[in-house]
Amino acid sequence: MHKGLIVxxxxxxxxxxxxxxxxxxxRVVAYRRQGxxxxxxxxxxxxxxxxxxxxxxxxxxxxxxxxxxxxxxxxEQISVALLxxxxxxxxxxxxxxxxxxxxxxxxxxxxxxxxxKINVDKIKEELAKGKIVIVAGFQGVTLNQDITTLGxxxxxxxxxxxAKELGADECEIYTDVEGIYTTDPRIESAARKLEAVTYDEMxxxxxxxxxxxxxxxxxxxxxxxxxxxxxxxxxxxxxxxIIKEVKRMEDVVVSGVTLNKSEAKxxxxxxxxxxxxxxxxxxxxxxxxxSVDMIVQNVSHLRQTDISFTVSKANLPRAAKxxxxxxxxxxxxxxxxxxxxxxxSIVGVGMKSHPGVAAAMFxxxxxxxxNIEMISTSDISISCIIQKRxxxxxxxxxxxxxxxxx
Amino acid sequence: MHKGLIVxxxxxxxxxxxxxxxxxxxRVVAYRRQGxxxxxxxxxxxxxxxxxxxxxxxxxxxxxxxxxxxxxxxxEQISVALLxxxxxxxxxxxxxxxxxxxxxxxxxxxxxxxxxKINVDKIKEELAKGKIVIVAGFQGVTLNQDITTLGxxxxxxxxxxxAKELGADECEIYTDVEGIYTTDPRIESAARKLEAVTYDEMxxxxxxxxxxxxxxxxxxxxxxxxxxxxxxxxxxxxxxxIIKEVKRMEDVVVSGVTLNKSEAKxxxxxxxxxxxxxxxxxxxxxxxxxSVDMIVQNVSHLRQTDISFTVSKANLPRAAKxxxxxxxxxxxxxxxxxxxxxxxSIVGVGMKSHPGVAAAMFxxxxxxxxNIEMISTSDISISCIIQKRxxxxxxxxxxxxxxxxx
Numbered sequence: 178m179h180k181g182l183i184v185x186x187x188x189x190x191x192x193x194x195x196x197x198x199x200x201x202x203x204r205v206v207a208y209r210r211q212g213x214x215x216x217x218x219x220x221x222x223x224x225x226x227x228x229x230x231x232x233x234x235x236x237x238x239x240x241x242x243x244x245x246x247x248x249x250x251x252x253e254q255i256s257v258a259l260l261x262x263x264x265x266x267x268x269x270x271x272x273x274x275x276x277x278x279x280x281x282x283x284x285x286x287x288x289x290x291x292x293x294k295i296n297v298d299k300i301k302e303e304l305a306k307g308k309i310v311i312v313a314g315f316q317g318v319t320l321n322q323d324i325t326t327l328g329x330x331x332x333x334x335x336x337x338x339x340a341k342e343l344g345a346d347e348c349e350i351y352t353d354v355e356g357i358y359t360t361d362p363r364i365e366s367a368a369r370k371l372e373a374v375t376y377d378e379m380x381x382x383x384x385x386x387x388x389x390x391x392x393x394x395x396x397x398x399x400x401x402x403x404x405x406x407x408x409x410x411x412x413x414x415x416x417x418x419i420i421k422e423v424k425r426m427e428d429v430v431v432s433g434v435t436l437n438k439s440e441a442k443x444x445x446x447x448x449x450x451x452x453x454x455x456x457x458x459x460x461x462x463x464x465x466x467x468s469v470d471m472i473v474q475n476v477s478h479l480r481q482t483d484i485s486f487t488v489s490k491a492n493l494p495r496a497a498k499x500x501x502x503x504x505x506x507x508x509x510x511x512x513x514x515x516x517x518x519x520x521x522s523i524v525g526v527g528m529k530s531h532p533g534v535a536a537a538m539f540x541x542x543x544x545x546x547x548n549i550e551m552i553s554t555s556d557i558s559i560s561c562i563i564q565k566r567x568x569x570x571x572x573x574x575x576x577x578x579x580x581x582x583x
Numbered sequence: 584m585h586k587g588l589i590v591x592x593x594x595x596x597x598x599x600x601x602x603x604x605x606x607x608x609x610r611v612v613a614y615r616r617q618g619x620x621x622x623x624x625x626x627x628x629x630x631x632x633x634x635x636x637x638x639x640x641x642x643x644x645x646x647x648x649x650x651x652x653x654x655x656x657x658x659e660q661i662s663v664a665l666l667x668x669x670x671x672x673x674x675x676x677x678x679x680x681x682x683x684x685x686x687x688x689x690x691x692x693x694x695x696x697x698x699x700k701i702n703v704d705k706i707k708e709e710l711a712k713g714k715i716v717i718v719a720g721f722q723g724v725t726l727n728q729d730i731t732t733l734g735x736x737x738x739x740x741x742x743x744x745x746a747k748e749l750g751a752d753e754c755e756i757y758t759d760v761e762g763i764y765t766t767d768p769r770i771e772s773a774a775r776k777l778e779a780v781t782y783d784e785m786x787x788x789x790x791x792x793x794x795x796x797x798x799x800x801x802x803x804x805x806x807x808x809x810x811x812x813x814x815x816x817x818x819x820x821x822x823x824x825i826i827k828e829v830k831r832m833e834d835v836v837v838s839g840v841t842l843n844k845s846e847a848k849x850x851x852x853x854x855x856x857x858x859x860x861x862x863x864x865x866x867x868x869x870x871x872x873x874s875v876d877m878i879v880q881n882v883s884h885l886r887q888t889d890i891s892f893t894v895s896k897a898n899l900p901r902a903a904k905x906x907x908x909x910x911x912x913x914x915x916x917x918x919x920x921x922x923x924x925x926x927x928s929i930v931g932v933g934m935k936s937h938p939g940v941a942a943a944m945f946x947x948x949x950x951x952x953x954n955i956e957m958i959s960t961s962d963i964s965i966s967c968i969i970q971k972r973x974x975x976x977x978x979x980x981x982x983x984x985x986x987x988x989x
Contacts, residue, residue: 195641229661235601237668244671247679248664251657255635258654262643265650273653277683278728322684 180212181346182304186219186314186336190353191410192256193223201351201410202263205309209269214304216343218314218336219260221252242287246316246326250275253313253332260311271309274299276316276324281335283317283325290317290325292334295342312339330391337394341401348403351410352389356417357382359581360434364572367582371432373418378432381524381558395419423526430527430534431579436572437520438565440470441493442550443500444485447510454507455484461503462488467496471520471560473551481510485551487562490516518550519568522560523575535559541578545570586618587752588710592625592720592742596759597816598662599629607757607816608669611715615675620710622749624720624742625666627658648693652722652732656681659719659738666717677715680705682722682730687741689723689731696723696731698740701748718745736797743800747807754809757816758795762823763788765987766840770978773988777838779824784838787930787964801825829932836933836940837985842978843926844971846876846893848956849906853916854890856883860913861890867909868894873902877926877966879957887916891957893968896922924956925974928966929981941965947984951976 185205192198201219209215229248233240240248257273264271280296303310314332317325327334333350340348355370357379362368374382376399383392389407398405398419408416448454455474462469472486488496493516501512521542528534538559542549547570551562563571576582591611598604607625615621635654639646646654663679670677686702709716720738723731733740739756746754761776763785768774780788782805789798795813804811804825814822854860861880868875878892894902899922907918927948934940944965948955953976957968969977982988 195638198642232601232661232665233668236604236665237672240668241671244664244667244679247667247681248661251660254657254660255638255654258650259638259642261650261653262639262646265647266643273650275653275730278730324681324684 182214182216182343183208183347183349184216184218184336184340184343184345185349185351186332187217187351187410188332188353189220189223189226191351192219192260197410198222198256198259198263199266202260202267204410205260206264206267206269209309215309216300216304216339216345217260217309217311218332218339219253219256219311220314220332221249222256222259225252225255243323246287246290246324249326250313250316250324253315257311257313264309264311269309270307271311272303273311273313275313276335277318277322279312281312281317281338283319283327285319285321285323285325287323287325289328290319292317292327292338295338297339297342300339300343328393330394333390333394334397337398337403337405340403341397345403347406348398349406349408350390351408353409353411354389355409355412355414356407357389357419357433359432360572360576361436364436364569365434365576365582367576369581369583371417372415373420373423374432375423375526376419376421377557378524378526379419381522381555382433382435390419425527429525430531431523431525431575431581432527433524434572434575434579434581435522435524436568437522438568439490440487440518440520441490441514441516442485442487442518442562443493443497444483444513444515445500445504445509445511446483446513447481448484448504449508450480450482454509457507458484458500458503459486462496462499465495465499467492467499471551471553471562473553487518487520487551517565518562519565519571520560520562521568521571521575522558523579524558525579526557528557528559537578538575541574542571545574547571588620588622588749589614589753589755590622590624590742590746590749590751591755591757592738593623593757593816594738594759595626595629595632597757598625598666603816604628604662604665604669605672608666608673610816611666612670612673612675615715621715622706622710622745622751623666623715623717624738624745625659625662625717626720626738627655628662628665631658631661649729652693652696652730655732656719656722656730659721663717663719670715670717675715676713677717678709679717679719681719682741683724683728685718687723687744689725689733691725691727691729691731693729693731695734696725698723698733698744701744703745703748706745706749734799736800739796739800740803743804743809743811746809747803751809753812754804755812755814756796757814759815759817760795761815761818761820762813763795763825763839765838766978766982767842770842770975771840771982771988773982775987775989777823778821779826779829780838781829781932782825782827783963784930784932785825787928787961788839788841796825831933835931836937837929837931837981837987838933839930840978840981840985840987841928841930842974843928844974845896846924846926847896847899847920847922848891848893848924848968849899849903850889850891850919850921851906851910851915852889852919853887854910855914856886856888860915863913864890864906864909865892868902868905871901871905873898873905877957877959877968879959893924893926893957923971924968925971925977926966926968927974927977927981928964929985930964931985932963934963934965943984944981947980948977951980953977
């Protein structure tokens with residue numbers, strides 16, 4: 178009755194309390210009883226990680242990253258032990274492992290380690306005994322036996338990497354939403370859950386503000402062609418598949434509309450139009466650890482040009498101050514900043530073969546009297562910076578225009 | 584300026600909150616600054632272990648012991664990481680390890696594992712770099728990489744075993760009392776802190792109700808002659824040394840008086856005086872997992888005898904019921920039980936060479952009109968079961984009689 182292997186990942190909100198842990202156990206047991214081999218990846222219970230971070234902060238505001246990993250990795254270790262106990266209670270065999278025990282070997286970059294290799298022998302051995310294998314997400318171990326953590330979205334990465342290494346038939350990511358939507362349902366009630374999106378679309382959506390999965394795990398899934406099923410741990414409904422290619426009706430051009438309100442815009446006016454001026458700005462920002470997102474430079478007039486770019490709002494004060502210094506050095510003009518902006522994007526692999534999508538987007542925004550301040554495009558997405566107060570109107574109008582509504 | 588190696592162990596109450604962790608860090612740093620190589624063993628923060636046990640209990644009242652170890656071992660892992668951060672904050676180098684990382688190899692008896700061997704290479708390596716090494720107490724790892732815990736008093740055992748393996752000059756056990764006293768100061772205010780006791784005396788005291796250290800770690804210390812210093816983490820006062828031989832004035836016969844009120848007495852009347860009758864009682868009790876402590880059988884009259892023994896109060900109902908069944912089977916008479924008893928003991932290596940100590944004890948109790956119900960003796964201790972209501976009087980009178988007061 179062997180049906181295949183499924184890797185399931187449950188986030189912190191899915192195991193936030195005893196009742197939810199029991200629900201996860203029931204779900205896993207139901208799959209196992211259907212005949213699937215089960216590997217389950219779990220995050221730390223609800224707020225555990227935040228509480229540990231707070232505790233550390235009271236002791237040392239700049240804690241050693243190695244010790245931080247030592248501390249935080251306990252969160253998932255607690256989850257896996259409790260889930261194993263909950264499954265035992267339902268009468269099935271289960272065994273829990275830390276990242277270290279299960280052989281998730283990483284580099285030594287504490288708090289943001291990269292997986293080097295996974296030795297899945299131990300997992301296979303326990304699966305062969307008929308056991309449900311539970312693995313602590315988010316963590317690994319260096320060759321020197323130091324505990325590491327994988328950074329934000331690390332548990333997703335654990336699940337995807339295990340699914341790849343074990344040749345799983347599916348990797349299910351359980352979260353608190355029912356899947357990937359055409360846009361944020363809190364903004365546009367007509368938003369529709371997508372049956373499937375491609376890795377590339379999901380990558381664009383992830384980097385453009387959709388909160389469901391981190392870009393990093395999707396990149397790994399794409400690289401190794403691991404089918405992902407994003408779904409809710411609070412319902413039995415099918416979610417959204419993230420896969421290589423999606424068979425859609427010919428005329429699906431845009432798959433989703435995303436909105437990101439966490440950025441701010443900086444403009445350097447009258448930058449002398451000579452080689453190296455722009456480079457100087459972005460080199461110094463990067464050296465100061467300020468990550469720059471969208472950059473737009475227009476053709477120059479009178480040997481001068483304006484350069485605009487976006488940074489995260491949290492970095493705005495520092496970035497603006499630094500940019501003013503650089504502007505002086507390169508004999509540029511004023512430095513303007515604007516934190517009341519939003520980035521609105523449309524994403525879809527269909528764009529590649531459909532001309533006129535950008536024009537349709539700009540036209541739709543214009544019809545709603547929304548001024549576009551910056552534009553940036555990729556193969557499968559178009560992003561515009563607009564004033565924040567128009568953000569919701571922009572989402573709804575584009576969602577309607579590209580036929581995404583239910 | 585190398586002064587030697589000290590292993591320090593801090594219990595849960597010594598690291599119960601941020602302030603106490605910081606105090607432990609200060610103490611460790613002060614030693615390191617004096618030139619000592621430092622290895623620090625830490626228990627879980629205050630109530631952490633109890634909270635984890637409660638959480639597990641809500642999920643599965645009979646949790647798998649392997650998963651329980653997985654769960655509970657996180658407590659010490661949190662402590663070591665936080666202590667390392669606190670030491671870093673004071674400007675010294677420190678590195679934390681789990682039992683697994685530091686190579687504390689145990690057998691597979693989860694929740695009460697025994698240490699098989701310790702590979703201290705890693706600790707030596709870090710000490711050689713000048714670092715303070717912090718080790719999670721109470722835990723180890725099997726050869727198969729499963730996490731184990733060492734049972735009650737496990738952190739003391741970790742400290743003593745590491746001190747032995749590293750050839751430490753001293754093993755300091757920090758606790759919430761200032762050392763070993765001639766008797767419980769809450770009962771006899773004239774109780775005196777002992778400068779030193781022998782391993783054997785401490786073993787008697789530990790098994791007879793003194794709460795400071797578990798017998799298990801003292802046995803290991805004795806076996807490998809590891810000098811132990813029991814002292815308070817809340818003061819700088821010298822505590823009590825536990826060592827092989829104590830040089831005392833000739834006339835010190837008794838080192839301490841201990842009291843144990845946690846036992847109950849069962850008497851089987853009129854046991855037929857034939858071979859195997861007593862054996863039958865204790866064999867069946869042992870098979871039922873009831874641990875029996877003191878046993879007294881007197882000479883028989885009319886081919887019948889009474890057998891009395893003590894069990895822990897928690898086991899009394901079960902033990903009494905079982906004993907009644909056995910009594911019937913072997914044609915014995917009534918089974919009596921008494922939970923209002925106390926065991927009062929005097930301990931001292933000096934007894935060996937001083938006759939008359941027992942007589943002095945019995946006489947003292949008689950003078951205070953305290954009836955003795957059972958007597959049991961070892962090389963260096965004499966214990967009497969008396970009625971509980973006389974317990975405090977007995978402690979004080981014996982404490983005075985043997986010259987233990989300040």
